[in-house]
Amino acid sequence: MLPTYLRRFQQLRVARSRQHGEAPYKPALLLAVLEGIADGSITGNRIAITPELIAAFKAICTDLGTSALFPAANFALPFYHLRSDGFWHLHPWPGLDILLTRSGSIRSFGHLRDVVAYAALDADLWQLLQVPAHRAALTQALLTRYFPQTQGRYRARAGEQALADIRRQMLE
Known part of the structure; x- marks a missing residue:
């Protein structure tokens, strides 16, 4: 199964623009999920929208971004649109599945949080990700394919510092 998911991770359906090239928000979110599994903040095959996941995503965007637009990434968009890649499945809150299926996109982070x-x-991918060597191979595949110029700046668990900074700012 590893070769199948290596290929799928390297062929994500990402947005493209002439000015900025590929928008690697989906790979950044997947890197954040892989980190969450490695550090134990994601323990089951239920990837919730948590401050830790958002902080990891934003830190990865900041560390690996190559344009001024990239660090301003909207977490809601890749979380929603990864479903088009076939291995990411959204589960709405009870009774809200119609809002999810009628939408071609997600309007905002609040809308995502309210519906998903x-x-x-x-299940096969989840089992694969329980093996550290497989997680490492998938991480490297994402870095090599989507962040070739900046992969050396990748810092596992960079989101921990971002989350600590946010918490400190809230207390001040």
Whole structure:
């Protein structure tokens, strides 16, 4: 199964523009999920929208971004649109599935949080990600494919510092 998911991770359907090239928000979110599994903040195949996941995503965007637009990434868009890649499955809150299926996109982070309870991965992929060597191979595949110029700046668990900074700012 590893070769199948390596290929799928390297062929994500990402937005493209002439000015900025590929928008690697989906790979950044997947890197954040891989980190969450590695550090134990994601323990089951229910990927919730948590401050830790958002902080990791934003830190990865900041560390690996190559344009001024990239660090301003909207977490809601890749979380929602990863479903088009076939291995990421959104699970709405009870009774809200019609809002999810009628929408071609997500309007805002608030809308995502209000409609989506969690995402889940294919069962085969989830099992694969429980093996550290497989997580490392998938991480490297994402870095090599989507962040070739900046992969050396990747810092696992960079989101921990971002989350600590946010908490400190809230207390001040």
